[in-house]
Every structure is written in structure tokens, then in C-alpha cells.
Amino acid sequence: MEQFQDRQSIGITDLARSTGLLPSDIHRIVRSLLAVHYVDQDPETKKYRLGFALVRLGLTAFRGNLLREKARPILAQVSKRLGATIHLTLFECDRLELRHLDQTNGPTAAMLQGHQLGGVEQLHCTAVGKAILASLDQDTLASALQKSGLPRLTRETITDAATLVRQLEEVRRLGYASDREELRPGICCVGSPIRDHSNAVVGAISASIPASNFFLSEEPHMGAILKAVADDLSTAFSVSKLVL
Helix, strand or coil: CHHHCCCCCECHHHHHHHHCCCHHHHHHHHHHHHHCCCEEECCCCCCEEECHHHHHHHHHHHHHHHHHHHHHHHHHHHHHHHCCEEEEEEEECCCCEEEEEEEECCCCHHHHCCCCCCCEECCCCCHHHHHHHCCCCHHHHHHHHHHHCCCCCCCCCCCCHHHHHHHHHHHHHHCCEEEECCCCCCEEEEEEEEECCCCCEEEEEEEEEEHHHHCCCCHHHHHHHHHHHHHHHHHHHHHHHHHC
16 A cells, blocks of 8 residues: 555556565455455556545544544543543544544443444434434435434434334434433433534534433433533534645
8 A cells, every 4th residue: 555655556467566575466355445445446457546435534534633632631521520531432424333432531431342333323313323313414324324224222212214203303402412222221311412513414522421410310410510611612623624
């Protein structure tokens, strides 16, 4: 892949010469890269160039690192203020996937074993997922739900699309979403979407606490805090994008 840094297109022979690999090995590698669009082939010259899939990966990495950098000190402050585990997620709009980008440990951290950084988050039964879904247009929302499905993970999980859509209307009105033991028993979350300079949703932030504490606390109070934090992150992210 590094052979493309100084040249827009390269043939098999040149790739073999510059890497020291056999042409047959180069051909096999290039075929694999073509299959996933990491390289494309010019139909006229038959030479290869970098594919658009690398642009997607690069933008995802850039946006993720920038968002994480801006959010990290804020996550720690909110975690301490709420006594909660705070999650930061990044939405890949082209793949309709929500990925776990960062986390500050709180009282539910031990209960979230297997919640891996970089892993794909559920959309229909998490506060961050619902915050994202509520921000999508109707066609994209339908595509996202079709791709992810509505699997039941606890007895509280919403598995009926019509019921979920009605709940998303409430999320839009309030500006935050809730997960009431829908992903894991004993854990509740509140989350709000993060947007870029064009107002497109790029991710979400959520706070999770034990259900016993959640039902004794004021959900609107937590929701207001998370919404304010998400708005601050949106502003910081938008300013950074405009400067860059």
C-alpha cells in the first residue's frame, strides 16, 4: 500500500520490482485488495490506484481521533458529576454502524465486560443507539433497522419496530434517549447525539448507572446534563472541523 504514496497508479511489474515480491504474489495480493475496493484498476492502462474504501477508513479514523480528543476531559468530568460510566460512540453513516470509541469507568464498568472499544453497539436497545436512530431521516432509519435487526437481549428489549419508532419520536422531543435495562439487566443509560458543523449526527454520548440508582434518580435531570454535554461536544467538534 505504501508504494502508492508517490505514484497515482502502478502496474504489477513495478510493484514486484519495488517490493521485492514475485509478480504472482503481487497479483494475488492485488486481487484481494480489489475485492474490498482498497485498490481499483484503471480500465485503460490496467494499472492500479488506491480505492475509495481507504478514504472511508481514513475519514473514520480522523473523525474518531478528533472526537475522542475533544471528548476525553469532558467524559471524566461528567463521570464524576453523575457517578456514572460514560460512553462515547462514533457513527459510521455509510455502514450504518455505531462503534464504541471511548469510556470512562464508573459503577457499571465491571458489569460491562465484553463491551470492547471499537466494537459495534446495538442501535435499538442502547441510549446511544436510539439517540442516533432518532437523528436519521426515515429512509436511513429504515435501512439501519433492517441491517441491525431488533434482537431481544433482555426481557425489556423493544423488538417491535412500531413501538420503537414511537419511542424515537419522544427522543426527538426530549433531546435524549433512555435504555431501561434493555441491553443488560441491572443497567440503565441516558444518551444524546453529537453533531458536526453540517448538523449531521456523528456519534453519541451516554451515561450508565445501576438500575437501582436510575429508578430512584431524576431521569430528566440526567437527560438535561447529557444533552448539554453533547451540545458542547458538537460545538467543539464543529469548530475543529471548520478550522481544519
